[in-house]
Amino acid sequence: MAPTDVADSVAAPDEGLVRALGLGSAVLFVLGSVIGSGIFLTTGVMAAALPSPSLILAAWLAGGVIALTGGLTYAEMASMYPKSGGIYIYLKEAFGPALAFLYGWAALLIFFSGGIAAVAVGFADYVSYFAPSLSTSRVLWSAATPLGTWTVSAAQVVAVISIFAIASLNYVGVRSGNRVNILLTVAKVAGLAALPILALAASAHTPQWTPIVPPVARPLAAFGVAMIAVLWTNDAWYCVTWIAGEMKQPQRDLPRALLYGIALLTVIYVSVNLAYLYALPMSELQGVSRVGERAATELVGPSGGRFVALTVVVSTFGCNVAAILAGSRLLFAMARDGVLLPAAARLHPRHRTPHIAIVALAAWASLLALSGTYQQLFTYVAFASILLHMIGAIGLFRLRRTQPDRPRPYRVWAYPIVPVVFILASTAFVLNTLIEAPAQSLAGLGFLALGLPVYLLSKPS
DSSP states (O other), X not given: OOGGGXXXXXXXXXXXXXXXXXXXXXXXXXXXXXXXXXXXXXXXXXXXXXXXXXXXXXXXXHHHHHHHHHHHHHHHHHXXXXXXXXXXXXHXXXXXXXXXXXXHHXXXXXXXXXXXXXXXXXXXXXXXXXXGGGSTTSEEEEEEETTEEEEEEHHHHHHHHHHHHHHHHHHTOHHHHHHHHHXXXXXXXXHHHHHHHHHHHHOOOOOOOOSSSOSOSOHHHHHHHHHHHHHHHHTTTTXXXXXXXXXXXXHHHHHHHHHHHHHHHHHHHHHHHHHHHHHSOHHHHTTOSSHHHHXXXXXXXXXXXXXXXXXXXXXXXXXXXXXXXXXHHHXXXXXXXXXXXXXXXXXXXXXXXXXXXHHHHHHXXXXXXXXXXXXXXXXXHHHHHHHHHHHHHHHHHHXXXXXXXXXXXXXXXXXXXXXXXXXXXXXXXXXXXXXXXXXXXXXXXXXXXXXXXXXXXXXXX
């Protein structure tokens, strides 16, 4: 069954939230929650590990396919359980409350809050393009800790201010947060669309498409390292499932939003990377951190760099508008089950928003933003996210077996092939990251394990 065939045969539960979001808002929410700073920053890192234009594009296409198979897999469960919390709910139904708690624990304390922090630091880094005194190089204070010297820069303070400004927008209502998300998403997609147009009009360089496999020692491992950047930049497509409680017709619109949003995202990312490859030769692309800015400067001069920097500022701020809206709903769903932070289940009496959850998520993400830089956060974020979403996809097979009669307004296309592709690709990524980045991976697993005693202490009796 295709998403367009979905029928609203399951009543959406009333959680006290305002059902204000339609299909268009949900599609823009997918784009808004995913497109942050990654697309402007990661291709240079990829090129350093994988100096092949053909394989760089293949990695971006592969990332889109993986995200799409994941989106279609989760769309079936979203149509079964159209409630706030999304994947947390699906894991609870498939495997029980303990694993669901570990997902929420890891999301809220590691990969999702870490993603908000990373995007906020990326936002602040680009703000410093226009205000150099607010850069990461301006250290405000430092202190010795058992783990080494802890420093706080002006950019980290800007990141924290941005997080709380966004929390304030979401605090006063889902409609205000959604309006800002729509405005900023349209603006950043327009800014991204300008890059391939500039490349077509002004590029004097043609990428060297052959040889496809570059002369590196371990090309397969290098491709896997490049995929870390791709999957992190594609991460958060699942956030739309967390806000089902505020969608008008989640059974119908959630599957469509996942399909349309991820497909559009893949087209955007591949087009922008083509622009980078036509703007810069591989020797100049390798290791460049601000690749979007560098490419636009090469194409049209300093004004292009300023345009991209402004687009990144808009993009990263907008990404966190969607992220804080979604993440607070995950905490709200857990709190309604009486775990982690039960007070976060409260709704504001006037705004009908989970105000305590919003403030709590913003506070924790701010602490993470003060703890490290963008580059230190992103492998850690991607590994934990892919591991847990792989387990969530396995839950679809269990639900097919244990709840065969539950209404499914949408059934995943080409079952079981589509979910199996997502699971196998995620498994390959997890294993490769364990081998290539063991310290970050083991740290993520260790923190995940710490959630077990927390769950045992916090679960309702």
